[in-house]
Every structure is written in C-alpha cells, then in structure tokens.
Amino acid sequence: xxxxxxxxxxxxxxxxxxxxxxxxxxxxxxxxxxxxxxxxxxxxxxxxxxxxxxxxxxxxxxxxxxxxxxxxxxxxxxxxxxxxxxxxxxxxxxxxxxxxxxxxxxxxxxxxxxxxxxxxxxxxxxxxxxxxxxxxxxxxxxxxxxxxxxxxxxxxxxxxxxxxxxxxxxxxxxxxxxxxxxxxxxxxxxxxxxxxxxxxxxxxxxxxxxxxxxxxxxxxxxxxxxxxxxxxxxxxxxxxxxxxxxxxxxxxxxxxxxxxxxxxxxxxxxxxxxxxxxxxxxxxxxxxxxxxxxxxxxxxxxxxxxxxxxxxxxxxxxxxxxxxxxxxxxxxxxxxxxxxxxxxxxxxxxxxxxxxxxxxxxxxxxxxxxxxx
Amino acid sequence: xxxxxxxxxxxxxxxxxxxxxxxxxxxxxxxxxxxxxxxxxxxxxxxxxxxxxxxxxxxxxxxxxxxxxxxxxxxxxxxxxxxxxxxxxxxxxxxxxxxxxxxxxxxxxxxxxxxxxxxxxxxxxxxxxxxxxxxxxxxxxxxxxxxxxxxxxxxxxxxxxxxxxxxxxxxxxxxxxxxxxxxxxxxxxxxxxxxxxxxxxxxxxxxxxxxxxxxxxxxxxxxxxxxxxxxxxxxxxxxxxxxxxxxxxxxxxxxxxxxxxxxxxxxxxxxxxxxxxxxxxxxxxxxxxxxxxxxxxxxxxxxxxxxxxxxxxxxxxxxxxxxxxxxxxxxxxxxxxxxxxxxxxxxxxxxxxxxxxxxxxxxxxxxxxxxxx
Numbered sequence: 001x002x003x004x005x006x007x008x009x010x011x012x013x014x015x016x017x018x019x020x021x022x023x024x025x026x027x028x029x030x031x032x033x034x035x036x037x038x039x040x041x042x043x044x045x046x047x048x049x050x051x052x053x054x055x056x057x058x059x060x061x062x063x064x065x066x067x068x069x070x071x072x073x074x075x076x077x078x079x080x081x082x083x084x085x086x087x088x089x090x091x092x093x094x095x096x097x098x099x100x101x102x103x104x105x106x107x108x109x110x111x112x113x114x115x116x117x118x119x120x121x122x123x124x125x126x127x128x129x130x131x132x133x134x135x136x137x138x139x140x141x142x143x144x145x146x147x148x149x150x151x152x153x154x155x156x157x158x159x160x161x162x163x164x165x166x167x168x169x170x171x172x173x174x175x176x177x178x179x180x181x182x183x184x185x186x187x188x189x190x191x192x193x194x195x196x197x198x199x200x201x202x203x204x205x206x207x208x209x210x211x212x213x214x215x216x217x218x219x220x221x222x223x224x225x226x227x228x229x230x231x232x233x234x235x236x237x238x239x240x241x242x243x244x245x246x247x248x249x250x251x252x253x254x255x256x257x258x259x260x261x262x263x264x265x266x267x268x269x270x271x272x273x274x275x276x277x278x279x280x281x282x283x284x285x286x287x288x289x290x291x292x293x294x295x296x297x298x299x300x301x302x303x304x305x306x307x308x309x310x311x312x313x314x315x316x317x318x319x320x321x322x323x324x325x326x327x328x329x330x331x332x333x334x335x336x337x338x339x340x341x342x343x344x345x346x347x348x349x350x351x352x353x354x355x356x357x358x359x360x361x362x363x364x365x366x367x368x369x370x371x372x373x
Numbered sequence: 374x375x376x377x378x379x380x381x382x383x384x385x386x387x388x389x390x391x392x393x394x395x396x397x398x399x400x401x402x403x404x405x406x407x408x409x410x411x412x413x414x415x416x417x418x419x420x421x422x423x424x425x426x427x428x429x430x431x432x433x434x435x436x437x438x439x440x441x442x443x444x445x446x447x448x449x450x451x452x453x454x455x456x457x458x459x460x461x462x463x464x465x466x467x468x469x470x471x472x473x474x475x476x477x478x479x480x481x482x483x484x485x486x487x488x489x490x491x492x493x494x495x496x497x498x499x500x501x502x503x504x505x506x507x508x509x510x511x512x513x514x515x516x517x518x519x520x521x522x523x524x525x526x527x528x529x530x531x532x533x534x535x536x537x538x539x540x541x542x543x544x545x546x547x548x549x550x551x552x553x554x555x556x557x558x559x560x561x562x563x564x565x566x567x568x569x570x571x572x573x574x575x576x577x578x579x580x581x582x583x584x585x586x587x588x589x590x591x592x593x594x595x596x597x598x599x600x601x602x603x604x605x606x607x608x609x610x611x612x613x614x615x616x617x618x619x620x621x622x623x624x625x626x627x628x629x630x631x632x633x634x635x636x637x638x639x640x641x642x643x644x645x646x647x648x649x650x651x652x653x654x655x656x657x658x659x660x661x662x663x664x665x666x667x668x669x670x671x672x673x674x675x676x677x678x679x680x681x682x683x684x685x686x687x688x689x690x691x692x693x694x695x696x697x698x699x700x701x702x703x704x705x706x707x708x709x710x711x712x713x714x715x716x717x718x719x720x721x722x723x724x725x726x727x728x729x730x731x732x733x734x735x736x737x738x739x740x741x742x743x744x745x746x
Contacts, residue, residue: 017618018618019618113620116618117618117619117620174608175608176599176602176603176607176608177599177602177603177605177606177607177608177624177626178594178599178602178603180608180624180626180627181590181594181602181626181627181630182594184590184622184624184626184627184630184631185587185590185591185594185630187620188583188586188587188590188630188631188634189562189565189587191620192562192565192566192583192584192586192587193565193567194566194567210561210565211565213561213565214558214561214562214565214587217554217557217558217561218558218591221551221554221555221558226549226550226551226686226689229549229550229551229554230549230550230551232550233550234549234550235547235548235549235550235553235657235660243655245390245391245392245489245490246490247486247490247560247564247647247651249557251550251553251557251654253550253553253554253557254553254554254557257554257557257558257561258557258561261561274620278620281624282616284608287608313599313686316599
C-alpha cells in the first residue's frame, strides 16, 4: 500500500562537501502513515547502497520485486505505520528518482561523470531539506542499516537537535582498508567494461552490464558470511550430477552469484554505483570531527540503539563497538546489542527474531516516553 | 643461481580426470642441488595459483621480479639446496612453460578454451611423470602452500608410497562455497572483458588485461587479512592531502590494488587463470575417496606437517584442522601447527619466524631419521 511515487524538487540549491552547490535537486521519496498533530511521530528510514525508497508494501513499483523491509515497517509491524509517519527517500546520487549521475543535467543530457562526487553528509543534507519541507522539525527516529546506518550517524552529528532516537544498524563510522578495497574492485570492474565509455554510456544508449554484474558479484560475497554460503550452497552442483569440466556454472554458488549480478544490472545504474560507493569510502565521522569520534556525538541528547551481527565481516561488531564507546564517552544514552547469527551483514534485512525484538522494545519505550500514541 | 630454464616433454600421453589423454605435454621445471647416490634427498616444491617454478635465486628470469621463496629454499636455508635436491615444476595449465591454454596445439595455434579442463590430480600426474623421468622413486618431501598444499595432499592420496614427508601449508582439502564464489568473480571478470573473445585472444594478438586485473584485485584482497590491510594502508591517502572528489586512486589501498592488478597481467595468461582456478574449485579430496577424507590418507605411511595461519580467512585454520583430524583418523604421524600472525593467507610466503622454525625442525628431524647427510 505504498503512496504513489513522489518527487520533491528541493526549494534551494544543495551545498556540497566537495565544494559549490547543486541546483534543482530532485528527491524521490515515499511516506506511510500520518503525521500527528504535534508533528512528533516521524520516522526516517535510511536505505543501504543498492536499496531505495520502497521500504514496504506489496511490491516495488519500479523493479517489480519485493520491497526490502516489509517485516519491520508496516501496519502493526515494529515501525508501525498506524502509529508513525514513516519517510524514506532515495539517496542523492541514486538512480530511483533522486538526482544522480543518471539524471539529466540542465541541458537535458545525462550527467554521467559530470555529476559532482557526493558524500554521506550531502545525502543527509538533501534528506534534511526534504524533512523540513514536509513540516517536520524533529524526527522521532532515524534508522538504517549499512550505508543507512552511516546516514543515521551523520544525522546525529550534524543535526543533533532534530533527532530523538538514532538506530545505526550493521554499520561503521568509517570504511576500513578492506571495505575500500572491495569497493574499488567493483568500481574498476565497471570502468573496465568497454561499454562504460568513460561514464557516458547513457547518451550512447548502452550500459556496462557485464562490469556492473561483476561488481555486484564481488560485493554480494561480502554481504553473506562464509558459513551462510556453506550452509546454503556448499559444494552442491547446479542441475547436474557431475562437474562438466568446463566454465559453465557447475556449482550452485556460481549460478546464484551470476543471477545476483545479472538481475542487479536491470535495476541499478552503473555510475550511481560508482558515486555511492565513493561516498561510503569517503565517510569518516571521526576525521570530520577533529579525529575524535566522541566529538561527533557530543551535541546529541537523544537515545541511540547500536546493533551489530556476530557473523558480519563487512561491518564487523568491532565497528559497532567503536561507535558505542564513542557515544558513551560523549554522554549519549546508548543501548548496544550484538545479535548472534550466521547470516552475515545481510542479517539486518532478514528475519532475526532477537534483532526485531530489540528494535521493538527500544522504539516502544522511546515512543511511550515521548507520548506517541 | 637458478639452473637455466628447462622443459621436459613427458614421455607418454597424460591421462586426464576429465576423460581422454593429452599428448605431447611439456613440463617446465627448475632444480637446485644434487640428487644423492641413494636418490633419497629430493624435495618437490609445489607452487600456488599465480606462482611458478622459479622458487629461489636472484631473480625470476621470465618476469624479472624476485623469486617467491628464497628465504625458505636455498644454500643454508630451511630447504637447504646443499643438502637436498629441490624440484619445482610449473603446473599443468600454467603459463610459464608447462602446457596450458596459452601453449600451441598440435596445429600450432594457441589452445585457448580448447585446452582440456584439468584438475589438481592431473597436475600431480604430470609432476609424477617428471619426477620419475628424473630417476626418483621416492620424494623425501613434498611441500607447498595454498594450491601447492592441495597438490601435496593429492600426492599422498594418489601416490602414498612415493612420499616420505608431506607438508601442506595454508591449504584446504576442498574449496568452500566462499572460495568458489571469489574464483567465479575472477573468472567472470576475465570473461566480461571484450578482449577476452571467448578465450581466443592470443590469435588476435590482444589480451583481456582489464578483466584479468580486476580478477587479480579481488583475489588479492583474500590473500591479506583485514587487520594487515588496515595496518599497512588504513585510510591513508596516496600522494595527496585531501580527497579529490573524483574516481582517481585517492586512497593508498586503491593505488596498491590497481598496481597489483596491472602488474599481474604482464606476467600471467588470462585463460590460465580460468583453468587453474577451476582446478582448485573442483578439488575435493574427500569426495574423491568415497566422502571420507581419512580414506584419502589411509595408505600414506610417511609423516605430515600441517601448518595454518591464524588470520588466514582464505583457507582458515579450520580447514587445516579438518585435514589433521582426517590424518589422525587414518593413523598418519601428523604434526599440526597454527601460527599466530595478522598477515593472512600470504603469511606462508612471508617472514614468519615461528613458521620457519617449525619447517626447519620437522625437516631436520625427518632427514636425520632417513640418514640424509
């Protein structure tokens, strides 16, 4: 039951970390539920790298695939759309309606690599302009996993008075060398594709599908744990009883990865992939606050709930512990939980009863305290 | 002080696991030291995926780069070339002189994808024919890391009477789903390159350099630990004081990976990369012995020394423990050691004093027992 697709043209130019401003920025967003009279029940959901504003509902109207968090957001769910006014916008640099490298520039040509390189803070700045334009001064909660969690952290660092509850999930306050390395492999895979054409493929009516598929395959491995892959696929063969002694997808894991790659290119823009991974690599909340992560949280007086997953090797629990320690040092009222699971990074998107119970408890208590009916 | 490059044409057709035989197989190999009168001091070194027969000496005469194990193999070293007769051959399917997809077929054309898909057992079969042709009935030791370790395991499984000491290092008796997944990403990166041309690039006088570089970059991440990458590179910028807000190699880790990729394509054949990774993915020593790994070691009456490295997430210590447990169950006299290091999989190629001390002790004791002077 999504509302129809909505796009807001930001009312003012968007200042960018890289310098200058971007005029005429469109932000594509969805909302669910109703803003209460006090305008106090808004929940902003921040999406991850390759996700979008279609958080819940029967189906993603653009991709025709399932929405990405229906078990958490919806009527009667943890983020109950009968209780909260839920907002999610496609990130700046994205390709689901918000301005990005696949959008048209003022001359009507696809931006391509002429689109400015953006940061997580730029994404949040665009979100904040949307939220303000919706008439909301303070968000009851900002929640997101992975890159969504980075946005949550940036919100409370740059707009501490506008957030009551922050829920950064399966995330990090900065990318490690290994995180950057995997992203760089993905970017090089895209750029290696002859159809990428220096980023100007849309004008040519083509897409670097093979390169983007390879990028997605490499990234997808990092979203799952070794043991989850072993449990799901092991060394099982795909529709055959013996290896073929060739280079077809003999193993189920090969077939699965190829499918992940080829289905991704149908729904995602290759240049968006470059821009968003770059924004994540650049994110370093401590560096942006004099080298002290606690300084980033010093002005936040709301509550935080930091969640990590034991088998997540993409953003390991240690990354979440770093966030929690800094929040404690900053005097933030923070709850922290490491969920035991073998599902890896993607666990935040999956059915994890302990995780869901924790979200539910934290939000319900905070809502009671703030008198949200 | 390598001997000059040598190639042996195998005296008989090579039977292949995939069926049929391969005629006229060349095996490129190097030797160091002198075979003793009893022909009992031969050590076979088995190389890893992208390495070659140039184990030790001043320089690799083909690549102009350093040799890969000079700190372990050489005069006065752990594998003392004044004491042992050391052999290393380029694996079947390789590209350093042994027959592989870059070799010429009987009609004088590069094999390309018409070369048969080979296995670790096929590689060992070719090595065994070389060893026999050199007049050696029993190898004092067979040693190797990573894919080299797979060859060691295959030697004692298929030729148990021909090996006195087996040293499988940083290896596994079968590839996990995650191992296969990373290899598949590499293969797809090669095949995505328009210059790959269905494997027939050599006839066209071109090479899929970009795709192979991406494959190497992805693989290289798996050879190092997260903490080693963080210690060596962290988030340090490359020759700049601030990010460029572009897609150049801002971070040192990006620059390092790009260098790893581009230098690799100068020394390695893309199709060889496909064939050798496939052989590793197919390797499953338990499956080849009725599903029981212990059965693979049942006829081996020599000694084994199994070494793993604590931060190796490519072939984690658990893989080595599986090997050790099976050897114990098979009644093999096995020593097993997990070396504490943060250097990841590549530790077997690096200066690791505890590792080197263990190799030294194991080999010295075994040599004394066998009366090797």
